[in-house]
Amino acid sequence: MIMTLVFETVLPWMLIAVGTWLAYQLVRQNGRILLRLEAIEQQIGHRTGAPSPNAAGLTLGTLAPDLELPDLTGIRHKLSDFRGQNLLLVFFNPLCGFCTKMAAELAALPVEQSGQRPVPIVITTGDAEENRKLVATYGIRCLVLLQEQMEVAAKYRASGTPMGYRIDASGQIASELAVGAEPLLQLANTLALELDQADPNSAANGSAPHGAKDDASLARSRLNRTGLKAGMPAPDFRLPRIDGGDLSLADFRGEQVLLVFSDPDCGPCDELAPQLQAIHLQQPELQVLMVSQRDLDVNRTKAARLGLSFPIVLQKQWEVSLKYAMFATPIGYLIDEQGVLASDVVIGVAPIVALAGKCVHESFVEEPSFVGMKQAVAI
Numbered sequence: 001m002i003m004t005l006v007f008e009t010v011l012p013w014m015l016i017a018v019g020t021w022l023a024y025q026l027v028r029q030n031g032r033i034l035l036r037l038e039a040i041e042q043q044i045g046h047r048t049g050a051p052s053p054n055a056a057g058l059t060l061g062t063l064a065p066d067l068e069l070p071d072l073t074g075i076r077h078k079l080s081d082f083r084g085q086n087l088l089l090v091f092f093n094p095l096c097g098f099c100t101k102m103a104a105e106l107a108a109l110p111v112e113q114s115g116q117r118p119v120p121i122v123i124t125t126g127d128a129e130e131n132r133k134l135v136a137t138y139g140i141r142c143l144v145l146l147q148e149q150m151e152v153a154a155k156y157r158a159s160g161t162p163m164g165y166r167i168d169a170s171g172q173i174a175s176e177l178a179v180g181a182e183p184l185l186q187l188a189n190t191l192a193l194e195l196d197q198a199d200p201n202s203a204a205n206g207s208a209p210h211g212a213k214d215d216a217s218l219a220r221s222r223l224n225r226t227g228l229k230a231g232m233p234a235p236d237f238r239l240p241r242i243d244g245g246d247l248s249l250a251d252f253r254g255e256q257v258l259l260v261f262s263d264p265d266c267g268p269c270d271e272l273a274p275q276l277q278a279i280h281l282q283q284p285e286l287q288v289l290m291v292s293q294r295d296l297d298v299n300r301t302k303a304a305r306l307g308l309s310f311p312i313v314l315q316k317q318w319e320v321s322l323k324y325a326m327f328a329t330p331i332g333y334l335i336d337e338q339g340v341l342a343s344d345v346v347i348g349v350a351p352i353v354a355l356a357g358k359c360v361h362e363s364f365v366e367e368p369s370f371v372g373m374k375q376a377v378a379i
Contacts, residue, residue, distance in 0.1 A: 057157045057165065057177025064089070064167045065155040069123065069145035072132050077145060079121075083171050088118040088188050090164040091153050092144075093125050094134045099162045102181035103138040104327035108318040109188055111142045118166050118188060121145065123152055125161075139263050139293065139318070139329060227326040227333075227345025234259070234335045235323035239291065239313035242299045247289075247313050250339065255287045256359050257335040260352060261321055262292045264302045266329045272349045273306045279356045280310040286359045289313070291320055334358060 058064070068078045079087075090106070092099050109120050120142040124131050128146055135144055147153065156165065157177065166175040166187045178184045228234075234257075238248040249257070260276060262269040280288045288310040292299050296314060303312055321327050326345055332352035334343040346352055 057163075058173045060173055060176065062173050064165070064171055064173055065152075067123075067145075067152045067155070069147055069152065072128055072135065072144050072146060077143065079167075080171065082119070082121070084169050086118040086169055086174075087167040088120045088164060088184070089156070089167055090120060090122045090184055091124075091156070091158040091161050092122045093161040094130050095126060096161045098181060100134070102162060102185065103134065103140065105181070105185055106142070107138045107140045107327055108322065109142065110317065120188065123147055125149065125153075133267075136263070136266050137328060139266070139327065141294075227331070228324055228341055230341050230344050232341050234333065234339050234341050235320075236339075237291075237315075237320045237323065239315055239320065242292070242296060242303060242312045242314060247311055249289070249335075252287050252289065252335075253339055254337050256285065256337060256342070257287045257289050258332060258352075258356055258359070259324075259335055260288070260290045260332045261324070261326075261329050262290050263329040264292060264294055264298045268349050269330045270302075270306075272330050272352060273302075273308060275349070275353050276310065277306065277308050279353070283356060283359060286356060291315055293317070 064079060066078060066080050068076055070076050079089075088109075094100070106120065106122070110117055111119060122140070122142060122144045123146075124144055125147055131144065131146065134140070150158075153159070153163075156163075158164070160179070162181055162184055164178050164184050164187065165173055168174040175187055178187050234249060236249045238246055240246045249259070258276075258279065260272070262272070276288050276290070279286065290308075290310065290312045291314075292312055293315050299312060299314060302308075315321065318327055324331075324333065324345070326347075328347060330349065330352060331345055331347050332355055333341055333345055334355045336342040343355055343358070346355055
């Protein structure tokens with residue numbers, strides 16, 4: 001009887017003690033899991049473009065670590081091959097949201113060998129095909145090198161993306177580690193600004209290329225990358241045709257124009273081109289005009305292969321794309337007879353083709369003034 005009483009008294013307390021101990025262990029284990037998850041999130045953040053604001057890079061004036069990496073076609077390049085040129089070295093990742101947001105500005109940077117601006121070189125990670133698609137989409141023209149993981153970035157103490165340095169002609173680190181898109185784009189202009197300050201007459205004596213001020217403002221400012229809106233006047237331009245001569249948008253005043261920005265290295269542009277040719281033949285009331293870029297012969301060859309007979313003009317870099325506030329391809333606008341945008345910008349093959357379906361060609365004939373009112377007759 002006594003044993004039973006003791007058992008009934010002690011057992012509940014033992015169960016409570018055991019339960020409390022188990023609960024404590026579960027809470028402790030959960031805490032470990034949460035800490036581990038936080039550490040993993042931080043690691044992922046570094047890999048996908050959340051660079052540390054306190055990143056400490058290489059010391060100014062030290063020799064930039066040499067590297068040898070393949071480009072997106074497999075050809076290998078050494079950093080030392082570019083000795084004698086000022087460089088902008090950008091660490092990039094196609095899965096990094098911060099990187100993709102700056103891709104258009106990166107594509108707009110001049111890549112010609114010029115003493116006025118550092119030549120951009122991108123060191124990216126990830127799948128080669130994924131990088132090729134991104135490069136084609138945004139029209140990135142600079143050299144893009146592919147590291148396997150972060151082996152080169154580690155040498156440069158770049159723990160995230162986008163990050164980078166300016167490297168001078170002697171191969172030395174010429175800037176602090178730039179963290180983020182805006183600081184990197186500012187680095188692209190520091191050399192030109194320094195030279196302008198050192199020689200304020202450089203633009204007059206021919207050492208600065210035409211349009212240098214425009215290029216500087218391009219990378220320093222926060223660009224409108226969302227396209228122009230319907231109702232705005234379509235910015236005019238005059239560009240050389242691939243079949244000879246030149247052409248202005250104003251030449252089409254009085255006609256509706258389907259304006260398309262394209263690139264010969266853009267896969268979706270190749271898909272769109274035959275459909276544009278069909279629109280050109282089937283809708284004579286709508287003038288198709290393509291603004292392309294890159295090499296003249298490449299564009300001529302592609303136009304011949306695809307049988308394109310509508311006018312194609314070439315911009316040198318992105319100067320007309322800049323006016324139309326978007327750097328991707330393919331994109332399109334519908335422009336009315338008065339030279340006013342009749343649509344917002346559209347992106348991609350199907351939306352551009354759909355613009356042609358919205359074209360309604362109307363001309364208005366005024367009745368004699370004695371009628372007392374204007375009557376419009378749609379033809």
